[in-house]
Amino acid sequence: MEFSQHSRVWIYQADKKLTDDVVQQIQQELDKFTTGWTAHNNQLKAKGEVRYNRFLILIVDESQAGASGCSIDKSVHFMQNIGQHFNINLFDRFNLAYRDDAEILSLPRHAFEDMLKQGKINTETIVYNNMVQNLAELETKWEVPFKNSWHIQLFRDLVVQ
Numbered sequence: 741m742e743f744s745q746h747s748r749v750w751i752y753q754a755d756k757k758l759t760d761d762v763v764q765q766i767q768q769e770l771d772k773f774t775t776g777w778t779a780h781n782n783q784l785k786a787k788g789e790v791r792y793n794r795f796l797i798l799i800v801d802e803s804q805a806g807a808s809g810c811s812i813d814k815s816v817h818f819m820q821n822i823g824q825h826f827n828i829n830l831f832d833r834f835n836l837a838y839r840d841d842a843e844i845l846s847l848p849r850h851a852f853e854d855m856l857k858q859g860k861i862n863t864e865t866i867v868y869n870n871m872v873q874n875l876a877e878l879e880t881k882w883e884v885p886f887k888n889s890w891h892i893q894l895f896r897d898l899v900v901q
Contacts, residue, residue, distance in 0.1 A: 741785065741801075743785070743799055744801050744875065745874065745876040745879075746803075746874050746875070747802065748799070748874055749797060749799050749873060749875055749878050750798045750815065751795055751870040752797075752830040752831070753795050753832075753835060753846065753868070753870055754794050754795070754796070754830060755829040755830075756794075756846075758793045758794060758826070758828070760793070762826055763790045763793050765826075767789070769818075773815075774786040774787050774798070777800075777811060777814065777815070779807055780810075780811075784804070784807060784811060785800065785802075786800045786801070794837065794844055796819065796830065819831075834848060835847070837867065837868040837870075838865050852895075853898055856895055856900070858900070862886065864887070865886045866885060867884065867885075867889050869889050869891075870882075
């Protein structure tokens with residue numbers, strides 16, 4: 741399926757790296773969910789994917805049918821169930837992800853701040869902006885250097901020069 745660059749995107753970040761086996765199971769659940777996902781009885785053109793064994797991403801191309809409040813509530817409920825079933829937290833907005841060489845790690849806010857103060861995370865460190873809104877932003881503004889992300893606004897005073 742082709743998806744418009746304007747397709748809506750929701751990113752849920754796991755609080756830990758998922759095993760390949762768990763990723764496979766979650767992908768099956770995502771496929772099942774998106775195949776049956778509707779808004780006002782209209783099938784949504786949707787897909788779900790797991791990236792880097794850590795991020796669960798839902799994409800809806802609204803050129804066919806728009807995601808409604810009820811359909812978005814269904815997706816949130818689905819993600820809550822995934823979290824419970826696999827014992828992962830997908831709703832901690834202060835669990836911040838960053839790239840350390842080839843590995844993607846995440847830390848609670850206070851530990852992330854400590855890494856900044858120590859210079860272990862700096863302005864060039866790749867961070868993840870899970871607040872992107874559409875497919876175009878997912879491709880261009882999701883994985884960005886710290887200095888180009890929303891993180892710099894919040895943590896500017898902690899960056900070691």
